[in-house]
Structures are given as structure tokens and as C-alpha cells.
Amino acid sequence: xxxxxxxxxxxxLLIYSSCGKKDSIESLFCExxxxxxxxxxxxxxxxxxRANYEKILLDAPESEFAPIxxxxxxxxxxxxxxxxEALDYYRKLVSYYPENPVSxxxxxxxxxxxxxxxxxxxxxxxAYDQLITFYPNSEKIxxxxxxxxxxxxxxxxxxxxxxYFEQIVVKYPEDKICDDLYFRMADILxxxxxxxxxxxxMYQHLVENYPDxxxxxxAEERIAELNTRGNKNEN
Amino acid sequence: MKIKFMxxxxxxxxxxxLSCKExxxxxxxxxxxxxxxxxxxxxxxxELLVADVEKDYLxxxxxxxxxxxxxxxxxxxxxxxxxxxxxxxxxxxxLVYSISxxxxxxxxxFSIPSDDYLKKYTFPSWSPEENRILxxxxxxxxxxxxxSIEANGxxxxxxxxxxxxxxxxxxxxxxxxxxxxxxxADGDKNNGLWxxxxxxxxxxxxxxxxxxxxxxxxxxxxRLAVVKxxxxxxxxxxxxxxxxxxxxEKEIITWEKSEIIELDxxxxxxKIAYVQKKDDLKNIWxxxxxxxxxxxxxxxxVEDYFGWGAPDQLFFTIKYPKDLVKLREAExxxxxxxxDILGVINENLLISQDNFKPVKLGKNIYSFQYCLQNNSAAxxxxxxxxxxxSSDIYxxxxxxxxxxIAYPSRTKSEYIAAADEHFLNQRYPSALNCLNKYxxxxxxxxxxxxxxxxxxxxxxxxxESDSSxxxxxxxxxxxxGALLKTILIMRRMGQIENSNWMFSQxxxxxxxxxALDKKDQKNGHGLLSWAIIRTYGKYHEFDSGIQDxxxxxxxxxxxxxxxxxxxxxxxxxxxxxxxxxxxIEKVKQSVKFLPDKFFDDLEKDDFTGFLALNVFDLYAEYExxxxxxxxELVQRFEEDEDIIELLELLGDHYKxxxxxxxxxxxxxxxxxxxxxxxxxxxNIFELQTK
Numbered sequence: 066x067x068x069x070x071x072x073x074x075x076x077x078l079l080i081y082s083s084c085g086k087k088d089s090i091e092s093l094f095c096e097x098x099x100x101x102x103x104x105x106x107x108x109x110x111x112x113x114x115r116a117n118y119e120k121i122l123l124d125a126p127e128s129e130f131a132p133i134x135x136x137x138x139x140x141x142x143x144x145x146x147x148x149x150e151a152l153d154y155y156r157k158l159v160s161y162y163p164e165n166p167v168s169x170x171x172x173x174x175x176x177x178x179x180x181x182x183x184x185x186x187x188x189x190x191x192a193y194d195q196l197i198t199f200y201p202n203s204e205k206i207x208x209x210x211x212x213x214x215x216x217x218x219x220x221x222x223x224x225x226x227x228x229y230f231e232q233i234v235v236k237y238p239e240d241k242i243c244d245d246l247y248f249r250m251a252d253i254l255x256x257x258x259x260x261x262x263x264x265x266x267m268y269q270h271l272v273e274n275y276p277d278x279x280x281x282x283x284a285e286e287r288i289a290e291l292n293t294r295g296n297k298n299e300n
Numbered sequence: 301m302k303i304k305f306m307x308x309x310x311x312x313x314x315x316x317x318l319s320c321k322e323x324x325x326x327x328x329x330x331x332x333x334x335x336x337x338x339x340x341x342x343x344x345x346x347e348l349l350v351a352d353v354e355k356d357y358l359x360x361x362x363x364x365x366x367x368x369x370x371x372x373x374x375x376x377x378x379x380x381x382x383x384x385x386x387x388x389x390x391x392x393x394x395l396v397y398s399i400s401x402x403x404x405x406x407x408x409x410f411s412i413p414s415d416d417y418l419k420k421y422t423f424p425s426w427s428p429e430e431n432r433i434l435x436x437x438x439x440x441x442x443x444x445x446x447x448s449i450e451a452n453g454x455x456x457x458x459x460x461x462x463x464x465x466x467x468x469x470x471x472x473x474x475x476x477x478x479x480x481x482x483x484x485a486d487g488d489k490n491n492g493l494w495x496x497x498x499x500x501x502x503x504x505x506x507x508x509x510x511x512x513x514x515x516x517x518x519x520x521x522x523r524l525a526v527v528k529x530x531x532x533x534x535x536x537x538x539x540x541x542x543x544x545x546x547x548x549e550k551e552i553i554t555w556e557k558s559e560i561i562e563l564d565x566x567x568x569x570x571k572i573a574y575v576q577k578k579d580d581l582k583n584i585w586x587x588x589x590x591x592x593x594x595x596x597x598x599x600x601x602v603e604d605y606f607g608w609g610a611p612d613q614l615f616f617t618i619k620y621p622k623d624l625v626k627l628r629e630a631e632x633x634x635x636x637x638x639x640d641i642l643g644v645i646n647e648n649l650l651i652s653q654d655n656f657k658p659v660k661l662g663k664n665i666y667s668f669q670y671c672l673q674n675n676s677a678a679x680x681x682x683x684x685x686x687x688x689x690s691s692d693i694y695x696x697x698x699x700x701x702x703x704x705i706a707y708p709s710r711t712k713s714e715y716i717a718a719a720d721e722h723f724l725n726q727r728y729p730s731a732l733n734c735l736n737k738y739x740x741x742x743x744x745x746x747x748x749x750x751x752x753x754x755x756x757x758x759x760x761x762x763x764e765s766d767s768s769x770x771x772x773x774x775x776x777x778x779x780x781g782a783l784l785k786t787i788l789i790m791r792r793m794g795q796i797e798n799s800n801w802m803f804s805q806x807x808x809x810x811x812x813x814x815a816l817d818k819k820d821q822k823n824g825h826g827l828l829s830w831a832i833i834r835t836y837g838k839y840h841e842f843d844s845g846i847q848d849x850x851x852x853x854x855x856x857x858x859x860x861x862x863x864x865x866x867x868x869x870x871x872x873x874x875x876x877x878x879x880x881x882x883x884i885e886k887v888k889q890s891v892k893f894l895p896d897k898f899f900d901d902l903e904k905d906d907f908t909g910f911l912a913l914n915v916f917d918l919y920a921e922y923e924x925x926x927x928x929x930x931x932e933l934v935q936r937f938e939e940d941e942d943i944i945e946l947l948e949l950l951g952d953h954y955k956x957x958x959x960x961x962x963x964x965x966x967x968x969x970x971x972x973x974x975x976x977x978x979x980x981x982x983n984i985f986e987l988q989t990k
Binding site: 122126159161199 | 635658
């Protein structure tokens with residue numbers, strides 16, 4: 066009897082669980098349908114949003130809203146992976162509204178699209194360079210300098226990389242990345258450019274000014290190693 | 301068929317006129333060294349002029365010479381002489397105008413092989429220190445001579461006599477040396493950069509190259525920047541190189557696969573700007589001479605390069621981004637129709653790279669010349685004349701140091717262009733002053749009315765057989781829009797009595813015009829109404845335009861075509877001003893005046909011209925009502941043999957607005973009426989394929 070009751074419970078559970086599965090598939094389906102509706106709704110919203118920005122740009126190209134509209138149209142295209150269209154809008158923005166601060170953001174995005182999506186490093190470097198030169202006070206400068214430093218490293222342009230990293234530490238001495246950059250510059254000076262005296266100075270600067278940095282230990286080791294090697298060479 | 305044909309003819313003529321519009325060359329302006337005089341070539345009056353320029357006004361304008369082709373006016377370093385060249389037929393004459401003596405001295409004259417010869421470096425130039433001129437002359441034996449000569453035409457000295465066609469000389473900044481590039485033939489051992497003393501001695505090849513196509517001395521004269529071409533079997537490369545005055549290579553700034561067409565040191569010698577051209581796309585780069593760091597300033601959109609102003613200021617124009625937004629065809633056409641009526645010109649933008657800060661300075665600028673000494677600038681702007689069939693012009697504008705604007709106008713078109721600019725910038729008295737000169741009257745004097753009195757002009761014509769005043773009034777009153785513009789300016793200035801009187805004369809003129817034989821109504825009603833539309837449109841006087849035109853209907857009671865055109869003019873002004881309901885009413889009223897048989901007169905082509913080219917495009921917001929008007933017309937002229945034009949118009953509209961099925965039906969109805977309409981068949985096939 067007990068066994069029969071267990072078997073009955075087992076079947077009830079089985080049926081219940083299969084019902085649950087059905088429920089969950091149904092709910093999955095429902096959820097998908099709702100999401101699809103949301104997508105459709107947002108597609109309409111996006112179209113409307115795009116149309117509004119376009120209208121501003123067309124009807125009032127000299128208004129204060131036009132440069133922002135141009136930037137947003139670039140951004141919308143970028144989000145949806147229409148990189149050529151996005152670049153087109155960003156370039157128009159920078160050409161037509163050069164005085165507007167949003168042009169700096171446009172240039173940064175041109176560089177990022179070329180670097181990350183189109184793999185056109187030369188164009189990316191040109192755009193970062195333009196941003197750094199034309200908009201030295203932009204909020205994007207930090208990122209642009211960092212990217213230029215890293216791209217210079219990738220292309221074995223070590224002196225140039227140091228120039229960019231140095232601009233960052235001079236301009237943003239309080240930034241949390243500065244100790245990393247000092248270590249990186251010292252590392253480049255030691256191993257790539259092979260200017261050991263300058264490398265020691267750079268490690269030293271890191272040790273003296275960023276006592277909480279995780280790089281301190283390694284910097285001290287390297288100073289010691291470079292000094293020892295220096296002494297040996299002198300002898 | 302003839303309707304579309306006519307519309308096309310008008311468009312084609314317009315296109316030909318536009319394509320004939322010759323852009324300024326870039327060498328028309330020259331500021332004197334102290335900035336107090338401006339020499340300028342006026343292509344409209346075909347004159348060389350010298351204007352006195354003060355901080356806040358443009359003084360006397362003195363005509364120096366007259367010729368259709370005057371090139372490269374250049375001031376001597378002391379500002380006492382103006383050097384220029386005239387080209388007549390195949391000969392080039394070099395002349396010098398003396399400011400103190402107000403006289404011109406002939407320097408030399410020689411034949412030129414072709415217009416290709418007329419390049420920047422082939423025109424004579426002044427020695428930087430003395431008043432000596434350096435110039436090239438080609439002999440009949442295909443040899444090139446380099447001469448130097450004094451400003452008074454004396455002490456002519458032959459510096460070089462060589463069998464080479466491609467040679468460009470340049471003074472060093474202290475005037476002691478002359479560098480020149482020479483290209484004889486592929487692989488010639490004499491190709492490269494040469495240098496000699498200013499008297500012609502010590503002539504030697506200092507830098508060998510396949511070809512040097514640009515050279516510029518640094519401002520301190522110690523270095524030269526050159527663009528060197530390197531040619532291999534498969535490749536042609538362009539190198540921007542800095543060499544010292546002895547020809548030793550100092551820096552290689554860049555090697556490019558595309559041509560470098562301009563090269564320019566900054567006045568402090570710290571930077572070099574250069575223009576790179578690939579296919580039809582131009583870019584400007586700036587190089588820091590110390591760090592050799594290059595920055596690209598543009599995005600494949602450079603139109604003209606104007607060079608440095610202050611040491612850190614570079615001027616150039618970029619093409620106007622016509623498609624700020626990528627428009628669908630229908631929207632594009634609407635935009636074009638609007639811009640046509642409003643007289644909007646969007647060609648380029650003037651950019652100043654001020655210490656690496658890009659600044660947008662203006663729109664539609666050509667031959668820009670900045671003067672550091674007086675902080676003024678001279679340039680040309682394009683002006684679209686109202687009459688579709690007349691040519692467009694460029695007119696000079698001077699921006700003075702106090703930011704005020706002056707116009708050194710010499711021709712009637714230039715006076716009108718200047719009046720428009722003043723009006724659109726609310727400088728109404730200045731606008732009226734320009735019209736004083738245009739009409740050669742003084743609107744502030746009491747007797748100005750005699751010149752515009754239509755009754756007395758008609759009387760004179762009848763009694764004295766003198767039709768000059770009437771013809772003049774007719775031409776100006778019904779053509780270029782000057783009469784209406786005068787009325788509108790007077791209204792803005794509050795001269796209501798004068799403007800009302802002038803408008804009454806305008807109406808009398810129209811009455812007289814309508815009474816003329818058809819063949820004497822020069823350009824027909826269509827072009828007359830266009831002149832009216834474009835005048836009110838450009839001056840943004842929509843309401844007053846619609847109201848003024850209402851008064852013209854009475855004059856044309858017997859002339860239904862005139863009324864159709866005037867209703868259309870009102871309709872377009874209303875539509876441009878977004879008064880859509882009023883616009884529709886005016887279109888409907890015009891339709892009422894259509895004669896029973898629609899297509900039997902060529903002049904009626906204007907009707908579909910209006911519909912096809914303008915109303916359709918401006919009507920987008922009220923499109924269903926427009927379509928209903930068109931459908932009504934199709935029904936009304938169903939039996940007419942040229943109904944096909946309306947059907948095509950309707951089909952095109954459905955196609956443009958994304959209704960292919962409807963378009964297909966209408967096109968089919970059209971080819972059923974007339975089978976050999978290949979263009980419509982083309983549309984049908986296109987829709988079937990889709």
C-alpha cells in the first residue's frame with residue numbers, strides 16, 4: 066500500500082513537474098512576445114527620435130541644438146553598428162560645428178570606431194591626434210592620451226608612448242592610474258629605450274610619490290638591480 | 301511631351317548658366333604692406349581697382365586698368381607700386397602702376413603658349429627688399445628667360461636663358477638669392493632645385509630630384525621646404541622635405557602616395573601647412589617644425605586654401621556639408637525648391653585654425669585675403685540673380701577691422717547683391733544707398749519720382765517717340781526685381797508714402813506689360829512671376845508678398861494665364877511660409893482659370909512646371925489635398941492628348957512617396973494613352989522588378 070502511495074505521489078509529481086515545464090515554456094514564450102512588443106515599440110521610438118534629430122539638423126542647422134542632434138545621430142548609428150553612417154555624422158559635426166565642445170566627443174568616437182570596430186589604426190591615431198590638438202580641455206583628453214600611448218606601444222613607437230603617458234601624469238597627477246603609468250614609462254625606458262638612468266629616476270619618482278602603489282615593491286627591486294649593474298659596469 | 305520638354309529646357313539653361321559661373325581664381329585681392337590700400341580685380345566690370353581702406357570705412361576706389369583678364373596684382377615692399385599682368389589673346393603684358401604718379405609703366409610683353417602657363421609662380425614678383433621685379437618669359441624658340449627689372453622699366457637684366465619649359469623661380473626673403481625648380485624631361489640630370497645670386501651669378505644645382513613641384517623659402521631664408529616627386533617603374537611618391545640653403549637634406553617630413561599641391565611656412569617659421577590631394581578630395585595638414593608632429597586639420601572636404609594670417613592662424617574653406625542629413629528624394633526636392641525661392645546658397649564654410657582652435661567664420665567665401673596690419677579681410681561671395689536665365693556672379697565684400705561690412709561695387713548686379721546683403725542684415729539705409737547707385741537716383745531727394753513715373757514715360761513714348769525710359773522701367777521693373785526690392789526696403793525704413801507711390805508705379809508697369817503683344821512680353825508670365833516670387837522669398841516678405849500680389853489680379857482680369865501665374869506665386873509664398881491652407885486655396889483658385897483645352901499653348905507649360913517643380917515638393921505636409929487637385933485635373937482633362945504629363949506627375953509622386961501599386965496603375969494608364977513613352981515604361985519595369 067505504502068509503495069502504491071509512493072508511486073501515486075511520484076506520478077503526481079511527474080505530472081506537476083511536466084505542467085510546470087509547460088508553464089515555464091509558455092511563460093518564456095509570453096515573455097518573448099512582450100519583449101518583442103517592447104522592441105517594436107522602441108523601434109518606433111528610435112525612428113521618431115531619429116526623425117526629430119534630423120528635422121532639427123535640417124530646419125535649424127544654426128541653432129544651439131543642431132550640433133547635439135548631429136552628435137546623437139552619430140551615436141544612434143554607432144549603437145546599432147552602422148559605423149559608416151556614424152562616422153559620417155561625427156565628421157559633419159566636427160567640420161560644421163568645430164567650436165562646439167560636443168565636437169571633441171565626436172572626434173573621440175571617430176577614433177574609437179576606427180580603433181575598435183574598423184581596425185583602422187591610422188585613422189584612429191589621426192582622430193586622437195586631432196582631439197588632443199584641437200580640444201586640449203576636453204574631458205576625453207585623458208582617454209585619448211592613454212589610447213595614443215597604448216597605440217604607440219603597439220607600434221613600437223616607444224618615445225612617443227612616453228610623451229603621451231607623461232602628458233597624462235603631468236595633467237592628471239592625482240589620477241589613480243598615475244602610478245601604473247610611471248611604472249610603465251620606467252619599464253619602457255629600461256627595456257625598450259635602454260636609458261637606465263632615466264628609468265631609475267622614473268622608478269624613484271614612483272617610490273617617492275605613490276607610497277601606496279602595488280608597484281613599489283617591483284620598482285625598488287628594479288632600482289636595486291639597475292644600481293648593482295651600474296656599479297659593476299663602473300668597476 | 302512639350303511641357304516636360306519646356307521644363308527641362310529651363311532646367312538645362314539654368315544648369316548651363318550655373319556651370320558657366322566662373323569661380324574666382326584666388327589672386328584677385330592684394331593688400332598693400334601697410335594695409336591702407338587694397339588692389340582688386342573685378343571680373344564683372346573687368347577692371348583693376350585700388351581702394352583706400354580705413355578702419356571703419358571704404359574710401360575712394362580708383363580704376364587702374366581695364367581688361368577681361370587681369371592677373372595677380374602685387375604691391376612693392378614700399379607700397380608705392382602695383383605690379384600686375386594682362387592677358388590679351390596669346391600675349392601677356394606686365395605693367396606697373398605708380399601710386400605717387402598715378403601712371404602705368406609698360407614693363408614687357410611676350411606671347412604665352414597656352415592658358416596652362418598662367419600659374420601662380422609664372423606671374424612676376426617683387427624683390428622683397430628693392431623695387432625690382434622678377435619674371436619669366438618664353439621665347440619663340442621654346443626657351444625660358446628669367447629677367448629682373450626695375451619698377452620704372454629700366455635696368456632690365458637677363459638672369460637665365462635656358463631650354464626648359466617647366467621652371468619656377470622664387471626670391472629668397474632677403475632678396476639676395478633666387479631659388480628655382482627645373483624639370484626638363486624624364487631622367488634629365490639637370491632636374492631639381494637650383495640656386496643663383498640675384499644678379500644671375502653662381503648658378504648651380506643644389507638638390508637633385510626627379511621633379512620638384514613646390515618650393516618655399518622659410519621666412520628667415522635659411523631653409524627651403526620642397527615637395528619632391530620620386531618616380532619608380534611602378535610608383536610615384538611625393539615627399540615633403542626641408543633642406544638648407546645649400547641643398548643639404550635636413551628633415552623628411554612625410555612621404556605620401558598622393559600629390560601635395562600647396563605648401564606654406566607660417567610667418568614665424570615654426571610650422572608648415574600643406575594641402576594634400578587624392579582623387580578630388582583635399583586635406584590640409586599642419587606640421588610643427590621642431591617636433592615634426594603632423595596634424596590633419598580636415599576630413600576630405602577642403603575646397604580652397606588661403607594660407608596663414610597671423611603666425612598661428614590658418615584660413616581655408618571646406619565644402620558645405622550639403623547632406624547634413626541623408627534625405628529621401630522627395631525631401632531633397634522639397635529642400636531644393638525652398639532654397640530656390642528663398643535664394644539660399646550653401647557652397648562652403650570659411651574656417652580659421654586659430655592657434656589650433658578651429659573656428660567657423662562665414663559661409664560662401666572665395667579668394668579670401670586677410671590683412672594682419674589692419675585686421676580686415678577681402679573676399680568674394682556668390683550672388684544668384686533672380687532671373688533664371690541670366691548668369692550668376694561673384695561680388696566683393698570687405699570686412700573692416702571694426703567688423704562693419706563694405707562693398708566696392710561697380711556694376712548694377714553688384715549694387716543689387718550688396719543691397720540684398722544689407723537688407724538681410726537689417727541695414728536698411730545702406731541697402732537704399734546701394735539702390736541709389738543702382739538706379740542712379742537719390743531716393744532722399746524730392747525729385748526721384750520723375751524717373752519712375754510710368755505715366756510720363758508713356759507720354760514721352762507717345763509724343764516724343766522716346767521709349768528709353770519706358771524700356772528701362774520695364775526691364776528693371778519686371779526683370780531683376782530691383783523695383784520691388786526698392787519698395788520693400790522703403791517699407792522697412794518706414795517711408796510708407798514713397799513705397800506706396802512706387803508700388804502704384806509697379807502696378808502701372810504691369811498693366812502696360814499686359815497690354816503689350818505676346819512677343820513683346822519678353823520672358824513671358826512665368827519668368828515674371830518667378831522674379832516676383834524670388835524677390836519676396838529672398839527678402840522673407842511672405843505676407844506682404846501675398847497681399848501685394850492680390851492687387852495684381854485686377855490688372856490681369858482679361859489674362860487668365862497671368863492670373864494663374866500670380867495665384868501660383870501667392871501659393872508658393874504661402875507654402876514656403878508654411879501657410880498650407882492658404883497655399884492650397886491659391887492652387888485651387890489658379891486651377892479655376894485653366895482654359896478648357898489645357899495643353900494647346902506652350903506658355904501653359906509653366907503650369908505643370910510649377911506643379912512638378914515646386915508645389916509638389918513644398919506640399920508634402922498637405923499631400924492628400926494636393927493629390928486630390930491633381931486627380932481632379934486628370935479627370936477634367938481626360939480627353940486631352942497631353943494628359944499623359946499629369947499622369948506621369950501623379951505616378952512620380954506616388955513612386956516618390958512609397959506607394960508603388962498606385963504609381964504602377966497611373967503609369968499604366970499613361971502608356972495606355974500613349975504607347976511610346978519610354979521613360980514611363982522604364983518606371984513600370986522598375987516597379988515590376990521591385
